Amino acid sequence: MTRQQASAAPPEARATEIRLDGNAIDEVMSLIRERGGRSTTPRRAVLEELIRAAGDLRVAEQIVSGVQAGHPNIGDSTVYRTLDLLEELGLVSHVHLGHGPSHWYLSGNRRRWYLTCTHCGNATEADPAAFDSLATDVAGRTGFVLDAGHFAVTGICASCMSSAG
Amino acid sequence: MTRQQASAAPPEARATEIRLDGNAIDEVMSLIRERGGRSTTPRRAVLEELIRAAGDLRVAEQIVSGVQAGHPNIGDSTVYRTLDLLEELGLVSHVHLGHGPSHWYLSGNRRRWYLTCTHCGNATEADPAAFDSLATDVAGRTGFVLDAGHFAVTGICASCMSSAG
DNA sequence: CATCCTGATGAGTCCAGGTCGCAATAGTGT
DNA sequence: ACACTATTGCGACCTGGACTCATCAGGATG
Numbered sequence: 001m002t003r004q005q006a007s008a009a010p011p012e013a014r015a016t017e018i019r020l021d022g023n024a025i026d027e028v029m030s031l032i033r034e035r036g037g038r039s040t041t042p043r044r045a046v047l048e049e050l051i052r053a054a055g056d057l058r059v060a061e062q063i064v065s066g067v068q069a070g071h072p073n074i075g076d077s078t079v080y081r082t083l084d085l086l087e088e089l090g091l092v093s094h095v096h097l098g099h100g101p102s103h104w105y106l107s108g109n110r111r112r113w114y115l116t117c118t119h120c121g122n123a124t125e126a127d128p129a130a131f132d133s134l135a136t137d138v139a140g141r142t143g144f145v146l147d148a149g150h151f152a153v154t155g156i157c158a159s160c161m162s163s164a165g
Numbered sequence: 166m167t168r169q170q171a172s173a174a175p176p177e178a179r180a181t182e183i184r185l186d187g188n189a190i191d192e193v194m195s196l197i198r199e200r201g202g203r204s205t206t207p208r209r210a211v212l213e214e215l216i217r218a219a220g221d222l223r224v225a226e227q228i229v230s231g232v233q234a235g236h237p238n239i240g241d242s243t244v245y246r247t248l249d250l251l252e253e254l255g256l257v258s259h260v261h262l263g264h265g266p267s268h269w270y271l272s273g274n275r276r277r278w279y280l281t282c283t284h285c286g287n288a289t290e291a292d293p294a295a296f297d298s299l300a301t302d303v304a305g306r307t308g309f310v311l312d313a314g315h316f317a318v319t320g321i322c323a324s325c326m327s328s329a330g
Numbered sequence: 331c332a333t334c335c336t337g338a339t340g341a342g343t344c345c346a347g348g349t350c351g352c353a354a355t356a357g358t359g360t
Numbered sequence: 361a362c363a364c365t366a367t368t369g370c371g372a373c374c375t376g377g378a379c380t381c382a383t384c385a386g387g388a389t390g
Contacts (some may be wrong), residue, residue, distance in 0.1 A: 038357050038366055060347080075369040080348070094306070096316065101347060113310050127306065134299040141292065143323025144280050151261065151316035155300075158308025165280075203337060203386050212348040225376080245377065266376060 024051060025096045031089060042067070042074045046082040057095070057103040057123075096103060097123040097152045111149035115158035124157070168305060191218060196254060207232070207239045209248040215271045222260070222268040222288075262288045262317045276314035282322035289322070 026049050029039035049066040050058070058066075064079045082112040083104055086092040093107040099118045103123075104114070113131045116123045128148060190212050214231040215223070229244045243326035248269055251257040258272040263279045266283075270277070273302045278296045292315060300311040 006260075031359090036366085040357070040367065058287070073369075075371095077349075077370085078368055081367085104205075115303070115311070117309075118312065123307070126303065126309075126324055130299060130302045130306065133302070134295060135388070137295045137298070138280070138291065141295065143326060144289070144291075144320055145326055146280070146318055146320040147283065150319040151284070153311055153318070154315045155303075155311040161308060161310055198387090201337085205338065205386070207339070238340080242341085242378080245341055248337085 006058065028089070028091060032085075037085070039072065042078045043082050043085070045071050045074060046079055050086075050104070052107070057061040057097075057105050057108055059101045059103055063104060084125075085111070093149050095149050095152060096123075107149075111147065113148040115157070116152040116154050117160055118154050119156050119160035122157060123152060126153075176190075193251075193254070197250075202250070206236065207243045208247050208250075210236050210239060211244055211251070215269070216253075218229040218270070220271055222262075222270050223267055224266045226266065228269060229273060246326060256315050260314055263319075265267060276312065278313035280322070281317040281319050282325055283319050284321050284325035287322060291318075 025044055028047055029044065032043070033039060045067045046063065048070075049063050052066065053063075059082060060083065063083070064076050066072050067079055083092060087094065091108065091110050092104055093105065094102040094104045095112070095114055096102050097114060098118075098121065112121050112128045113128055115126050125159070131146075131148050135148070136147055138144055170283065174263055178180070190209055193212055194209065198204060198207065210232045213235075214228050214250070217231065219230075222318055225245060225248065229241050232244055248257060248259070252259065256271065256273065257269055258276050259267040259269045260279055261267050262279060263283075263286065278291045278293055279288050280291045294314050296311075300313070303309055
């Protein structure tokens, strides 16, 4: 109904190998330039911030303030736009863990699969093997190709199960 | 960080059998009264609207306008609050299919599992059996008890796979 | 059936989390 | 160094929903 329902993961998305070392930024900038884009300070700053997170999850607001700590004049919307760009390139992903803001991480070509406990709110990354067999099963039955990321699966974690019954 | 992170599905939620016939409303009102709540016109109106949807998904805005078609003086926030109440009672559920608003349905005690295509945006209900075996697998490995509903799993549907590659 | 107590309501305001339009700025191929 | 145009930063705006609070009305009681 609203703006963008089916905008994520355009088929052109090219999952590129990206290492988390210092050269990564230059490699990404080359990739952007190949596509006719430009290597700019804000884009480098956002990438630096994501690399600094070392693959951990960050909400957009954290990324914005991390970037602005070093570059106070970079605007919020530029960070959002850069995250979207990097996601199109297949370099970063965002996941919705619950009702709050989405969480971003440098994914390379490996999306993750998260479980969120609706009781304590904690999110944990899950073993991809279990999800893969679900995906194989569903693809075989229906042809629908599941994508692990984007939304966490909710449930009750082991410790909440044992404590709260 | 914000208000409610871990509020969904309080342990007291009692999944009650609810039929979709005309007596359902009275039964639900009795249930509400047992808990010290009151049977009110807005609550009946919201339930009527959900029953009218016959189990189909509705976004909150549709439910609000459906209710207000018959009762123009019922406020939006009352509808939201009533949906929350009915969800606590285990009678309705909401699911996030994508980035837009959440979708509500009369669930009784049976939550559903949806697949959303990130290419065409369509959501389809999936066979619960596949999800159940995933849930059994994950519970065995980690003790985390998965809940099918609340978030859809994204992917690419069969027709988008074949047409767009 | 009149009263009272308190849960529920509706109108309006506020908030988070982005998104958008646009004039100004700054990469980059030549 | 230039020109061309992708990007930026700013601020206004938008959606979906939560909150406040004075008022209203179920329904248990007498």
